[in-house]
Amino acid sequence: MPNDRSPDPARRSERAHTAILAATRELIMTMGYDAMTIEAIASAAGVGKQTIYRWWPSKAAVVLDMWVPDVEQQLAFPDTGDVAADFTTQIRAMMELSQDPLFGPSLRALIAEAQHDQALAQKLLDRIFAPRAEQGKERLRAAQQARQVRGDVDLDVAMDLLYGGFYRRFLLRIAPVTADYPKAVVDAALAGLMRRRTRR
Amino acid sequence: MPNDRSPDPARRSERAHTAILAATRELIMTMGYDAMTIEAIASAAGVGKQTIYRWWPSKAAVVLDMWVPDVEQQLAFPDTGDVAADFTTQIRAMMELSQDPLFGPSLRALIAEAQHDQALAQKLLDRIFAPRAEQGKERLRAAQQARQVRGDVDLDVAMDLLYGGFYRRFLLRIAPVTADYPKAVVDAALAGLMRRRTRR
Numbered sequence: 381m382p383n384d385r386s387p388d389p390a391r392r393s394e395r396a397h398t399a400i401l402a403a404t405r406e407l408i409m410t411m412g413y414d415a416m417t418i419e420a421i422a423s424a425a426g427v428g429k430q431t432i433y434r435w436w437p438s439k440a441a442v443v444l445d446m447w448v449p450d451v452e453q454q455l456a457f458p459d460t461g462d463v464a465a466d467f468t469t470q471i472r473a474m475m476e477l478s479q480d481p482l483f484g485p486s487l488r489a490l491i492a493e494a495q496h497d498q499a500l501a502q503k504l505l506d507r508i509f510a511p512r513a514e515q516g517k518e519r520l521r522a523a524q525q526a527r528q529v530r531g532d533v534d535l536d537v538a539m540d541l542l543y544g545g546f547y548r549r550f551l552l553r554i555a556p557v558t559a560d561y562p563k564a565v566v567d568a569a570l571a572g573l574m575r576r577r578t579r580r
Numbered sequence: 581m582p583n584d585r586s587p588d589p590a591r592r593s594e595r596a597h598t599a600i601l602a603a604t605r606e607l608i609m610t611m612g613y614d615a616m617t618i619e620a621i622a623s624a625a626g627v628g629k630q631t632i633y634r635w636w637p638s639k640a641a642v643v644l645d646m647w648v649p650d651v652e653q654q655l656a657f658p659d660t661g662d663v664a665a666d667f668t669t670q671i672r673a674m675m676e677l678s679q680d681p682l683f684g685p686s687l688r689a690l691i692a693e694a695q696h697d698q699a700l701a702q703k704l705l706d707r708i709f710a711p712r713a714e715q716g717k718e719r720l721r722a723a724q725q726a727r728q729v730r731g732d733v734d735l736d737v738a739m740d741l742l743y744g745g746f747y748r749r750f751l752l753r754i755a756p757v758t759a760d761y762p763k764a765v766v767d768a769a770l771a772g773l774m775r776r777r778t779r780r
Contacts, residue, residue, distance in 0.1 A: 527775055554710065
């Protein structure tokens with residue numbers, strides 16, 4: 381930041397970092413993900429482009445880091461003791477965040493870019509998807525200890541049942557993610573599709 | 581096709597159409613999806629670029645149409661009477677097709693482009709995803725009639741349980757789609773995650 385005369389480089393660096401993320405948030409609101417450029421972010425943050433490239437390889441990487449605190453705050457996993465209610469609450473929060481006019485298009489764009497950018501795919505996994513999946517599995521483990529969820533279930537597969545449908549609907553647009561979707565998918569995943577009488 | 585002197589325009593048109601799809605298949609094998617251009621397809625098919633653009637708005641749209649017969653053939657839904665075995669077979673076929681070094685990267689690229697191209701998203705839905713989803717729901721309806729699958733289950737949600745995890749793993753790379761995945765997800769979706777004793 382040109383006007384920061386602080387003699388402490390670490391502090392100046394931290395301020396520049398914060399200013400870049402704040403400028404990114406501001407610009408995404410005013411011009412949207414697609415139109416925003418690294419140049420625009422640098423100019424709005426009062427830094428040089430090379431300062432941004434020192435920390436982030438691309439616009440997508442900056443945007444990803446900008447969203448991390450929102451995701452962490454809004455997609456925490458509740459534990460009220462009712463596993464069905466807790467996953468319904470969390471999936472509903474995810475649905476609402478994905479329908480946010482700023483976050484939703486960013487998520488789409490990041491997942492799309494990650495399909496041909498391995499480094500971005502890894503960062504998206506490490507910073508957004510894997511921490512949520514770990515928290516979800518932790519909640520399932522608590523439900524196993526409370527003897528609500530079967531002890532022999534593979535927790536990665538359990539997370540696929542609970543969360544896969546959201547991505548199928550969001551990315552493939554095969555069906556809308558409606559207000560009643562979170563409860564419907566959680567109830568079906570917990571109860572299973574098979575009729576009781578004919579289970580082997 | 582310059583050397584086609586057939587006086588029948590419909591027949592010439594059909595030949596050009598076939599030549600374009602054949603050239604696309606050939607070029608995807610030799611240069612890959614990313615490097616292939618509409619110009620290269622036109623040149624290899626012996627047609628002008630404008631002939632391609634008369635039928636398809638983009639390279640992605642040509643590639644999509646090129647894959648439709650493969651998808652229809654390889655991802656048909658079996659009906660042996662055993663609903664678990666049939667979905668395991670079909671999901672395994674889908675897994676194998678997605679791991680094909682030509683089809684897999686095309687599918688990734690098409691889904692990625694569809695995130696910012698509504699027309700492509702609609703075409704991908706109409707030609708690839710929706711027909712498979714309809715066939716899957718048809719198989720589930722037969723299983724309901726055979727009193728294997730619960731009659732009160734929402735079939736779109738059932739398809740989310742069976743298929744969502746594949747897309748979550750394939751697109752988010754949150755876990756690999758391994759050889760034992762198809763059976764594991766089908767068994768879990770049919771049986772449900774809940775312990776029997778504590779079901780309400």
